[in-house]
Amino acid sequence: MTELENCMESLITLFHRYADEDGDGSTLSKKELKKLMENELPTFLKCQKNPKTVDNILKDLDQNKDDKLSFEEFLPLIVGLSMACEKCYVLHQKKKSKK
């Protein structure tokens, strides 16, 4: 598999690893989302001062208002974080090339 294919497989298996913890394997409950973010996005979570970060993220992403995230609803979190990280990456590369 290529790097990009590996990356998409990771997203899928990782989502299901956490989603499968309760009876409903197709969605992340709030508890499962919290665990996923604590384990997989610890740096991001530590930077958040609001203790309700996970609740707010769930509310923002939960399009059908069932208090759970499907894979489709979960992906915008990864897109948003990747976009933010990419901006930092570009700034960092510019700084490096100036040296």
Added chain:
Amino acid sequence: MTELENCMESLITLFHRYADEDGDGSTLSKKELKKLMENELPTFLKCQKNPKTVDNILKDLDQNKDDKLSFEEFLPLIVGLSMACEKCYVLHQKKKSKK
């Protein structure tokens, strides 16, 4: 780094590896997108019967119509492919559990 962090880093560095090939490192030209898809999504590309697949994808994703893809414009491709793959993954898991 966690698996998810690695995955986001992969998306960013991979995009820039191809975007940096011509003078403009912040976007993928059609040629760069074609190369990225040929190298990183060979299985997907082989299944497409339309020889204009790359052109059509560029047209679909290119929101500001500059014939190039920024990282932000590129991400929906990964989201769309991941969503399609996840549907197959779920079907496959269901079949496995029935056996």
